[in-house]
Amino acid sequence: MSKAPGYRDELRSYVVGIVLAVLLSGVSFALVAWHPASLRTTLWVISVAAALQALVHFRCFLHIDLSRQKRDDLSLIVFSVLVILLMVGGSFWIYDSQMSLMQPSAA
Amino acid sequence: MTASATRRHPGLNLDHGDEAAQLQTEELMFGFWIFLMSDLVLFALLFATFGTLRHALAGGPGPQTLFELGSAAKETALLLASSFTFGLATLSMKHEHATGAVLGWMGLTLLLGAGFLGLEVHDFVSMTDKGGGIDRSAFTAATFALVGTHGLHVTFGSLWIVVMMIQVGLIGHRRDDSPTHAAGRRKLVDRVHNRMLRLALFWHFLDIVWIGIFSFVYLGGLAR
Numbered sequence: 001m002s003k004a005p006g007y008r009d010e011l012r013s014y015v016v017g018i019v020l021a022v023l024l025s026g027v028s029f030a031l032v033a034w035h036p037a038s039l040r041t042t043l044w045v046i047s048v049a050a051a052l053q054a055l056v057h058f059r060c061f062l063h064i065d066l067s068r069q070k071r072d073d074l075s076l077i078v079f080s081v082l083v084i085l086l087m088v089g090g091s092f093w094i095y096d097s098q099m100s101l102m103q104p105s106a107a
Numbered sequence: 108m109t110a111s112a113t114r115r116h117p118g119l120n121l122d123h124g125d126e127a128a129q130l131q132t133e134e135l136m137f138g139f140w141i142f143l144m145s146d147l148v149l150f151a152l153l154f155a156t157f158g159t160l161r162h163a164l165a166g167g168p169g170p171q172t173l174f175e176l177g178s179a180a181k182e183t184a185l186l187l188a189s190s191f192t193f194g195l196a197t198l199s200m201k202h203e204h205a206t207g208a209v210l211g212w213m214g215l216t217l218l219l220g221a222g223f224l225g226l227e228v229h230d231f232v233s234m235t236d237k238g239g240g241i242d243r244s245a246f247t248a249a250t251f252a253l254v255g256t257h258g259l260h261v262t263f264g265s266l267w268i269v270v271m272m273i274q275v276g277l278i279g280h281r282r283d284d285s286p287t288h289a290a291g292r293r294k295l296v297d298r299v300h301n302r303m304l305r306l307a308l309f310w311h312f313l314d315i316v317w318i319g320i321f322s323f324v325y326l327g328g329l330a331r
Contacts, residue, residue, distance in 0.1 A: 007202045014194040021187055025321065029180050032326045042330045050322035054315050061190055061311040073140050080144035084151040088158070095159035 017060025024053040139305045143312050150316050153253040163245035170328025173239040179325040182226045189219035190314040197307045200280045213272050220265045227258045274299050
C-alpha cells in the first residue's frame, strides 16, 4: 500500500493552484479598483489573466496535463474550446457589424 | 501498480489491482467530461448573448450603476476557497484520512458555496432595487440569464454535496476498514469514490465558469 507518499505532492498541486489563482484574479480586481492603467490596457490584462487562470484551474484542480493518460480528456477539451471560439467569435463578428451598419450615421 | 497509475485520478486509489473497476472509472470520468464540455458550450453561448447585448441598455441603468466590485470580489474569494477545500476533501478521501476529515472539508465547501449563493441573491436584489431588474433591458436580461444559470449550477452542486456527505457518512470511504470486507460493500465504497470524483470535476468546473463571469461581466463592466 502506498498511502502516505504522494499526499504532499498532490497537496502542493492544490496549494500552487490556489496561490496562482488568487494572484491572477487579484491583479484583475486591483486594476479595476484603483484604475492605474488606461481602460484598454486594463481590459487586455483582465482577458489575459482570465485565460491564464483558467489554465491554472485545469492543470492544478482538474489535473489535465499533457500526459498520455489525459490525452482523451485533453482532446475533448481542446475540440470544445475550438467549437466555442467559432460560435462566440462568429456571434460577435456578425452582431457587431450588424450594429455598426444599423447606425443612422453609417448611411 | 505504478505510482503514476495511482495518481491518475486524484481522489481514488487505483492501486488495488482491479483492472475492471479501473476501466469503469476511466469511462465514467470521460463520460462526465463530455457532459461538462456540453455545459461549457451552453455557458459560452450565454456569454456570447451577454457580449452582444452588453450595450443594449434601452435607457436603463448600466453596469457601473448596477454592479458592486466588493460583492464580486467576495464571491470570487468564496468560490476559490471552496474549490480548494473540495480539493482537500478528495485528497483526504484518496489518502484514507478519517471520515470526519472528508466530511469536514465537504461541509466547509458547502458553507462557502452557500455564502457565495447568499451574496449572489444580494446582488440580484440590489440590481432590481436600483431599477435594473431582469426585465429592464436586454443587458439586464442577459446578465441575469448568464449569472443566474451559474448560480443554479452552484445550487445543484451544493445539493449534490449534501447527498454525497450522506453517502460518505453512511457507507464510508475506506476500503480497508475491516479485514472481512465484503465484496458488495467494497463495490459500494468504489461507487462513492467515483461519484465524489465527478462531483469534484463539477465543482472545479463551476469555478472556471466563474472566472469568465467575474472577468467579463463584472470587471469588464466596471472598468473605466
